[in-house]
Amino acid sequence: xxxxxxxxxxxxxxxxxxxxxxxxxxxxxxxxxxxxxxxxxxxxxxxxxxxxxxxxxxxxxxxxxxxxxxxxxxxxxxxxxxxxxxxxxxxxxxxxxxxxxxxxxxxxxxxxxxxxxxxxxxxxxxxxxxxxxxxxxxxxxxxxxxxxxxxxxxxxxxxxxxxxxxxxxxxxxxxxxxxxxxxxxxxxxxxxxxxxxxxxxxxxxxxxxxxxxxxxxxxxxxxxxxxxxxxxxxxxxxxxxxxxxxxxxxxxxxxxxxxxxxxxxxxxxxxxxxxxxxxxxxxxxxxxxxxxxxxxxxxxxxxxxxxxxxxxxxxxxxxxxxxxxxxxxxxxxxxxxxxxxxxxxxxxxxxxxxxxxxxxxxxxxxxxxxxxxxxxxxxxxxxxxxxxxxxxxxxxxxxxxx
Amino acid sequence: xxxxxxxxxxxxxxxxxxxxxxxxxxxxxxxxxxxxxxxxxxxxxxxxxxxxxxxxxxxxxxxxxxxxxxxxxxxxxxxxxxxxxxxxxxxxxxxxxxxxxxxxxxxxxxxxxxxxxxxxxxxxxxxxxxxxxxxxxxxxxxxxxxxxxxxxxxxxxxxxxxxxxxxxxxxxxxxxxxxxxxxxxxxxxxxxxxxxxxxxxxxxxxxxxxxxxxxxxxxxxxxxxxxxxxxxxxxxxxxxxxxxxxxxxxxxxxxxxxxxxxxxxxxxxxxxxxxxxxxxxxxxxxxxxxxxxxxxxxxxxxxxxxxxxxxxxxxxxxxxxxxxxxxxxxxxxxxxxxxxxxxxxxxxxxxxxxxxxxxxxxxxxxxxxxxxxxxxxxxxxxxxxxxxxxxxxxxxxxxxxx
Numbered sequence: 001x002x003x004x005x006x007x008x009x010x011x012x013x014x015x016x017x018x019x020x021x022x023x024x025x026x027x028x029x030x031x032x033x034x035x036x037x038x039x040x041x042x043x044x045x046x047x048x049x050x051x052x053x054x055x056x057x058x059x060x061x062x063x064x065x066x067x068x069x070x071x072x073x074x075x076x077x078x079x080x081x082x083x084x085x086x087x088x089x090x091x092x093x094x095x096x097x098x099x100x101x102x103x104x105x106x107x108x109x110x111x112x113x114x115x116x117x118x119x120x121x122x123x124x125x126x127x128x129x130x131x132x133x134x135x136x137x138x139x140x141x142x143x144x145x146x147x148x149x150x151x152x153x154x155x156x157x158x159x160x161x162x163x164x165x166x167x168x169x170x171x172x173x174x175x176x177x178x179x180x181x182x183x184x185x186x187x188x189x190x191x192x193x194x195x196x197x198x199x200x201x202x203x204x205x206x207x208x209x210x211x212x213x214x215x216x217x218x219x220x221x222x223x224x225x226x227x228x229x230x231x232x233x234x235x236x237x238x239x240x241x242x243x244x245x246x247x248x249x250x251x252x253x254x255x256x257x258x259x260x261x262x263x264x265x266x267x268x269x270x271x272x273x274x275x276x277x278x279x280x281x282x283x284x285x286x287x288x289x290x291x292x293x294x295x296x297x298x299x300x301x302x303x304x305x306x307x308x309x310x311x312x313x314x315x316x317x318x319x320x321x322x323x324x325x326x327x328x329x330x331x332x333x334x335x336x337x338x339x340x341x342x343x344x345x346x347x348x349x350x351x352x353x354x355x356x357x358x359x360x361x362x363x364x365x366x367x368x369x370x371x372x373x374x375x376x377x378x379x380x381x382x383x384x385x386x387x388x389x390x391x392x393x394x395x396x397x398x399x400x401x402x
Numbered sequence: 403x404x405x406x407x408x409x410x411x412x413x414x415x416x417x418x419x420x421x422x423x424x425x426x427x428x429x430x431x432x433x434x435x436x437x438x439x440x441x442x443x444x445x446x447x448x449x450x451x452x453x454x455x456x457x458x459x460x461x462x463x464x465x466x467x468x469x470x471x472x473x474x475x476x477x478x479x480x481x482x483x484x485x486x487x488x489x490x491x492x493x494x495x496x497x498x499x500x501x502x503x504x505x506x507x508x509x510x511x512x513x514x515x516x517x518x519x520x521x522x523x524x525x526x527x528x529x530x531x532x533x534x535x536x537x538x539x540x541x542x543x544x545x546x547x548x549x550x551x552x553x554x555x556x557x558x559x560x561x562x563x564x565x566x567x568x569x570x571x572x573x574x575x576x577x578x579x580x581x582x583x584x585x586x587x588x589x590x591x592x593x594x595x596x597x598x599x600x601x602x603x604x605x606x607x608x609x610x611x612x613x614x615x616x617x618x619x620x621x622x623x624x625x626x627x628x629x630x631x632x633x634x635x636x637x638x639x640x641x642x643x644x645x646x647x648x649x650x651x652x653x654x655x656x657x658x659x660x661x662x663x664x665x666x667x668x669x670x671x672x673x674x675x676x677x678x679x680x681x682x683x684x685x686x687x688x689x690x691x692x693x694x695x696x697x698x699x700x701x702x703x704x705x706x707x708x709x710x711x712x713x714x715x716x717x718x719x720x721x722x723x724x725x726x727x728x729x730x731x732x733x734x735x736x737x738x739x740x741x742x743x744x745x746x747x748x749x750x751x752x753x754x755x756x757x758x759x760x761x762x763x764x765x766x767x768x769x770x771x772x773x774x775x776x777x778x779x780x781x782x783x784x785x786x787x788x789x790x791x792x793x794x795x796x797x798x799x800x801x802x803x804x
Binding site: 029030032033034035036037045046048050067068069070071072075086087088090107109110111112113114115116117118119120121122123124125126129206207209210221222223224225226320330331332334342343344 | 431432434435436437438439447448450452469470471472473474477488489490492509511512513514515516517518519520521522523524525526527528531608609611612623624625626627628722731732733734736744745746
């Protein structure tokens with residue numbers, strides 16, 4: 001994994017040159033208890049003392065940590081310069097910043113985006129205090145664009161880790177299909193998933209008590225809660241929303257099955273009710289339209305609009321949720337949001353996609369037989385988005401073929 | 403575990419009355435990725451959307467969360483009021499704050515203490531923006547005293563969880579003593595501890611790669627690094643620094659053994675070299691002196707001074723580290739620090755101890771045979787500190803009795 005961190009560090013230095021930002025500073029202390037998510041991209045361990053991690057446009061990369069943390073940070077081999085202080089963090093930080101003499105000091109704060117907003121209020125005040133009376137005191141700016149790029153642009157190694165995770169979920173979906181029989185409860189499927197995760201050393205992409213979400217038919221309860229005793233019934237749409245995490249990377253996936261009635265089978269073919277089939281086809285078409293448009297430079301709200309318009313053109317109502325979110329170290333990896341302009345996501349919907357970003361496309365339609373939903377992960381390329389892994393192109397038949 | 407969270411919530415409401423603070427607000431979003439450590443005291447799950455958790459002096463306790471998070475927060479049963487918003491978090495927060503009409507809005511930020519500094523810079527700005535133009539905009543204050551009290555004053559249930567953890571470490575120390583024989587390496591002892599933790603579903607109180615720290619004799623390398631191939635040798639002081647975590651609570655413990663030479667045994671009694679025995683006795687005496695003084699109202703620096711003076715009176719040099727730290731949900735649980743006044747811990751050394759606080763007392767002496775160190779956990783009571791679990795009162799003999 002060391003290579004991954006070196007790769008992300010090199011990327012950070014290159015991004016500073018590209019954006020013409022002189023200095024990016026990550027701050028933290030007791031990072032085992034509260035940590036800037038951006039620090040997780042460039043440091044594989046925790047630090048206890050008050051620390052600053054500096055990346056300069058000219059290629060300097062310095063860790064300023066308490067004396068007791070020096071050996072641990074050095075042992076990672078990520079930071080070429082590791083400087084320890086016995087008492088006065090502020091004086092040492094000021095000294096190094098004066099050496100670098102930056103025009104801007106980018107700190108990780110943002111109003112709209114949780115993943116870009118990693119610095120605590122007290123640590124900003126600490127840095128301001130350390131720089132009091134110097135010209136650098138007023139050069140603190142938001143590092144949003146830096147984090148957005150470093151976090152968002154996935155390296156080949158990052159994509160590979162995520163693909164490994166998707167493979168686990170896809171394999172499970174194949175194996176579970178024959179077991180999705182009438183009478184099986186949402187909770188049983190949840191338990192099968194939990195066992196599978198334990199067997200393969202996976203954790204959930206979100207809180208374990210609600211990962212995965214399992215919805216059988218119109219009776220299913222929605223929200224971030226543990227699936228209940230609702231049994232699968234013939235005629236249901238059956239929906240699984242699941243993400244797993246391994247080696248620090250998360251994925252997000254939704255799949256839908258149809259649970260046939262005996263009379264749905266004709267000559268060995270399951271005839272899915274129109275309502276369910278139309279919803280599924282609408283989703284697949286919408287995903288395809290949005291995916292094709294996912295090129296660098298386009299804004300999140302534009303992709304959302306393509307997906308949304310496609311759904312509405314097929315006769316479905318507008319929907320309150322967005323159409324996708326980035327994914328990576330975090331389930332909701334920030335930077336951009338595929339959602340309508342507005343107060344909820346703020347600037348995140350108006351920022352452009354970069355090459356290498358990975359975003360979900362997720363569409364969710366209510367039918368009288370339950371939710372039909374599909375979620376795919378797509379990587380942005382100059383030629384449009386590419387699926388990270390095979391997409392669901394057909395509605396699956398619960399119980400499998402006859 | 404629900405009772406624990408209800409207990410901490412009730413404690414928070416009582417603390418607001420005691421401190422005459424009208425409103426305490428915890429802010430967060432995507433708390434699975436970055437979370438105010440104080441929120442972990444009162445909410446057992448993560449939320450995704452921008453959220454505010456309000457505790458008022460008059461007993462109101464409200465969660466303001468995005469619509470999708472409502473079901474999950476309600477299911478915990480901790481917050482009597484859970485209010486969802488579809489789009490505009492700020493407007494709803496402002497409305498509830500105007501209803502409460504607080505004289506102060508305590509937010510979790512602090513310059514000195516990582517555990518009290520849980521709010522991100524962007525979220526403070528979000529709240530300020532939501533309150534723009536109202537009188538409440540300028541009533542934001544540091545919630546340091548609130549967090550210090552709620553976090554620091556351990557309930558009976560919290561103490562019991564920590565004692566369970568200590569019991570695991572103590573049992574291991576007893577079992578491992580006969581196996582601490584010359585030739586066994588630091589890394590082997592580390593691996594035994596890791597296996598034991600896996601067997602008992604424990605995680606480390608700090609980063610797994612360096613938990614526990616194991617030091618055999620003067621050759622040991624120090625710092626937060628993985629123990630190496632250094633073998634135990636006769637005549638060594640052998641030092642284990644270990645903490646384990648379960649059910650959300652951490653503990654911290656240090657123990658020292660002497661590794662006898664054959665000639666150290668006289669009539670079935672191991673005669674420990676004076677240098678090692680004196681160091682150990684000095685530490686025990688110092689811990690006892692400091693512990694006895696740990697009453698509500700005394701400041702951290704005063705306890706540190708008692709420990710430090712006791713060590714120096716025995717002829718040892720002054721030391722750079724502090725003499726103890728609080729422990730609880732976090733390994734370094736904040737609020738106060740048992741350390742000298744100065745820039746490193748800032749106000750934390752000058753704040754008074756409260757009844758119910760749990761702090762380590764840890765003393766560490768270098769000898770020509772390696773480090774001798776003991777760390778105990780002590781709960782503050784009106785009659786002085788009490789050990790959370792049996793303390794090490796004798797130097798242990800590696801390999802066990804003859």
